[in-house]
Amino acid sequence: MMTGNVATAEGAIAAGCRYFFGYPITPQNDIPRYMSEQLPQIGGVYLQAESELASINLVYGAASTGAYVMTSSSSPGISLMQEGLSYLLGAELPAVVVNMVRGGPGLGNIAPAQSDYWLSTRGAGHGDFGCLTFTPDSVQELYDCTYDAFEIGHKYRLPVMILGDAMIANMSEATRLRERREPPTQMPEWAVGGRRNGRPRRVVNSLWTDVPVMEAVNLRIAERFRQAAQEQTRWEEYGDDRPDILFTAYGISARICKTAIDRLADEGLRARLLRPITVRPFPTDPFARWAGQVERIVCVEHSMGQFIEDVRLSVDCRPVELISRTGGVLMTPEEVIARTRELIAS
Numbered sequence: 001m002m003t004g005n006v007a008t009a010e011g012a013i014a015a016g017c018r019y020f021f022g023y024p025i026t027p028q029n030d031i032p033r034y035m036s037e038q039l040p041q042i043g044g045v046y047l048q049a050e051s052e053l054a055s056i057n058l059v060y061g062a063a064s065t066g067a068y069v070m071t072s073s074s075s076p077g078i079s080l081m082q083e084g085l086s087y088l089l090g091a092e093l094p095a096v097v098v099n100m101v102r103g104g105p106g107l108g109n110i111a112p113a114q115s116d117y118w119l120s121t122r123g124a125g126h127g128d129f130g131c132l133t134f135t136p137d138s139v140q141e142l143y144d145c146t147y148d149a150f151e152i153g154h155k156y157r158l159p160v161m162i163l164g165d166a167m168i169a170n171m172s173e174a175t176r177l178r179e180r181r182e183p184p185t186q187m188p189e190w191a192v193g194g195r196r197n198g199r200p201r202r203v204v205n206s207l208w209t210d211v212p213v214m215e216a217v218n219l220r221i222a223e224r225f226r227q228a229a230q231e232q233t234r235w236e237e238y239g240d241d242r243p244d245i246l247f248t249a250y251g252i253s254a255r256i257c258k259t260a261i262d263r264l265a266d267e268g269l270r271a272r273l274l275r276p277i278t279v280r281p282f283p284t285d286p287f288a289r290w291a292g293q294v295e296r297i298v299c300v301e302h303s304m305g306q307f308i309e310d311v312r313l314s315v316d317c318r319p320v321e322l323i324s325r326t327g328g329v330l331m332t333p334e335e336v337i338a339r340t341r342e343l344i345a346s
Contacts, residue, residue, distance in 0.1 A: 001172050001173065001174055001175070002139065002172060002173075002175050003030060003139065003169070003170055003171065003172050004100075004136075004139045004142045004164060004168045004169045004170060004171055004173075005027075005028060005029075005030035005031045005034070005100070005169045005170065006030055006031075006034050007139045007140070007142045007143040007146075007175050008031055008072070008098055008142045008143065008146045008162065008164070008169075009030070009031045009034040009035050009038070010034070010143060010175075010177065011142065011143040011144065011145075011146035011147040012035075012068075012070050012096065012146050012147075012150070013035075013038055013039070013042070013044075013180065014143075014147055014177065014178055014179070014180045014181065015068065015146065015147045015148075015149070015150040015151070015181060016068045016150060016180075016181045016182060016183040016184060017044075017068040017069065017070050017096070017150060017183075018039060018042070018043065018044035018045065018067065018068060018183050019039075019044060019045050019059075019062045019067050019068070019069040019070070020032065020035040020039060020044070020045070020046050020047075020069070020070050020071065020072075021047050021048075021049050021054075021055045021056075021058035021059055021062070021069070021071050022035075022048065022049065022052075022055050022071045022072055022073065023048060023049050023050070023051055023052050023054070023055050023073065023077060024048070025052075025073055025074045025076065025077045026074065026102070026110045027074060027100050027102055027110050027112075027166035027169050027170060028072050028073060028074050028098065028100035028169055030169075030170075031072040031098060031100075032046070032048065032072065036048070051080065052073055052077040052078075052080035052081050053080050053081070053083075053084065055071045055073070055081070056071060056080075056081040056083075056084030056085060056088075056097075057084050057087075058071075059071050059084070059088070059095045059097075060084055060087055060088055060091070060093065060095075062095075063088060063093040063094060063095045064091065064093060064191060064192045064204040065187070065191050065192055065193065066154075066184065066187045066188040066190075066191035067183070068096075068150045068154075068183055068184065069095050069096070070095065070096040070097070070098065070146075070150075071095070071096075071097055071098070072097070072098035072099075072100070073097075073098070073099060073100075074099065074100045074101065074102045074166075075099070075101055075102050075104050075108065075113075075115075075116050075119075076104070076106075076107060076108075078097070078099045078116065078119060078120075078123075079119065081097070082123060082124065082125040082126075083125050083126075084125070085097065085123070085124040085125045085131065085159060086124060086125025086126050086127050086206075087125075087206045088124075088159050088206075089124055089125070089127060089129050089130075089131075089158070089159065089206075089221065090127060090206030090207075090208075090217070091204050091205060091206040092157045092158075092190070092217070092220070092221060093157065093159070093204065094150075094153030094154045094156075094157055094158060094159065094160070095153060095159045095160070096146065096149045096150060096153060096159070096160050096162065097131065097159055097160070097161050097162070098146070098161075098162040098164065099116055099119075099120060099161060099162070099163055099164065100164045100165060100166060100168075100169040101113050101114060101115065101116045101163065101164065101165045101166065102165075102166050102328065103115070103166075103326075103327045103328025104116075104327075108327070108328065109327070109328045110166060110328075111166055111327075111328025111329070111330070112165040112166035112167035112168075112252055112302065112328060112330055113165060113166070113302050113303065113326065113327065113328050114165060114250075114251060114252075114253065114301050114302040114303045114306070114307065115302070115303040115304070115306065115326065116163065117163075117279070117301070117303060117306035117307050118306050120133050120161050120163045120279075120280075121133055121279055121280045121282075121310070124159065124161075127218075128218055128221075128222075129158075129218075129221055129222075129225065130280055131158065131159040131160060131161035131280065132152065132153070132156065132158050132159070132160045132161065132225075132228055132232065132278070132280060132281070133160075133161040133163055133278065133279050133280040134149065134160065134161070134162050134163065134234075134277060134278055134279075135163045135164075135250040135251050135276060135277060135278070135279050136162065136164060136168065136251070136277070137168070137250065137251050137252065137254045137255055137275065137277075138168070138173060138255070139168065139171060139172070139173035139175050140173065140174075140175050140176065141277070142162065142164060142168060143175050143177070145162055145277075146162055147178060149162060152228070152232060154184075154188070155228075156224040156225070156227065156228045157190070157221075157224060158221070158224065158225065158228065161280075163251070163279070164251065165251055165252050165302070166328075167252045167330065168251060168252055187199075189202075190202065190204075191204070192204050225281070228281060229281035232278060232281065233278050233281045233282075233283050234276075234277035234278045234283070235274060235275060235276050235277055235278070235283040235286055236254075236273075236274075236275045236277060237272060237273065237274055237275070237286070238258055238261065238272065238273040238275065239258075239261045239265075239270075239271050239272035239273050240261075240265065240270040240271060240272050241272075242270060243270045243271050243272035243290075243293075243294055244269065244270045244271065244294060244295050244296065245269065245270070245271040245272070245294060245295065245296045245297075245298060245340070246271070246272055246273075246274060246290050246291075246294040246296070246297045246298070247260075247261065247271055247272065247273045247274070247298050247299075247300060248273070248274045248275070248276075248287070248297065248298070248299050248300070248307075248311055249273065249275060249299070249300040249301060249307075250275055250276050250277075250279060250301075250307065252302065252330070253300045253301050253302055253331070254273060254275040254300075256300065256331055256332065256333050256336060257273050257275075257300050257333075257336060258273060259333040260333040260336040260337050260340070261273055263333060263337055264337060264340065269340075271340075272290070272294075274286055274287060274290060279307070279310065282310050282314065283314075284313075284314040287311060287314035287315050288314060288315065288316070290315075291314075291315035291316065291318050296321065296343065296344070297311070297315060297318065297319070297320045297321070298320070298321050298322075298323060298340065298343065299311050299320050299321070299322050299323070299324075300323045300324070300331070300336060301322070301324050302324065302325055302326065302329075302330070302331070303324060303326055304324065304326050305322050305324060308320055308322050321343050323335075323336055323339045323340070323343075
């Protein structure tokens with residue numbers, strides 16, 4: 001048994017992560033706490049920076065050497081990291097960034113929310129790109145996605161975001177652990193390191209004053225993202241195979257929807273859940289496939305309506321109805337069921 005925060009940290013260590021830089025903010029504080037205890041025991045480095053701005057720039061430095069490196073924060077802290085994330089993208093560097101979302105905007109509160117969807121899928125600072133973004137809905141999936149994120153990030157040379165929330169971060173569930181891997185020993189050809197063992201000098205940079213060179217960098221990143229979309233897009237489906245209603249949700253909202261779907265089935269209402277596990281890249285194909293087969297599409301999320309925009313695009317702007325709460329207020333399955341009945345009756 002472990003909490004989502006601890007599972008995230010343990011997944012990183014098991015994957016070979018040996019460098020963590022962060023700054024405390026609730027509700028993700030158990031991630032840096034666990035890393036501060038564990039990394040020194042296995043030859044790793046934990047450093048609490050003076051701010052989130054410093055944290056992401058320390059990540060940049062470690063990533064430039066080809067190391068498996070991670071940071072974690074929560075909503076306002078991720079906002080402060082945006083410039084550094086753009087530098088990571090521009091320098092084509094992999095890293096893992098965990099965001100356990102809390103209620104907002106502003107400093108908000110420490111309750112669970114999903115109001116950082118735009119920040120996590122359209123964000124990563126200025127410029128054309130964003131992080132590859134995973135949205136686990138369980139402690140096990142937090143562990144697994146974090147474990148996978150390091151190899152994925154290095155394969156495509158992109159930052160990977162783990163988008164959680166305060167509820168999944170702090171709930172406890174049985175978690176199956178994988179065998180721990182050792183950190184990579186061979187330095188990637190793109191990493192810094194000087195002229196060692198006949199290796200040519202490397203420079204890692206995100207400043208490209210030659211305009212055609214900057215365009216070439218963007219096109220190179222775009223090609224790797226297209227490859228990632230083909231190979232890493234993930235989703236789960238749950239419920240009736242011949243539904244009248246298609247629910248869609250991610251993270252904690254998906255957990256609530258599964259219970260609601262089971263209870264609606266007892267009333268004779270056929271429903272199915274389509275849950276993205278990656279939201280960047282977004283699983284557009286299954287949405288397009290189901291759009292023509294159901295009478296109604298309902299998006300359930302803990303925000304004012306951010307995730308729903310990608311859903312609407314994926315179903316060719318077909319009507320999609322929203323059930324939501326915001327500011328850290330957590331829905332119950334009973335609320336989803338009651339509001340679904342209202343939608344059907346309207």
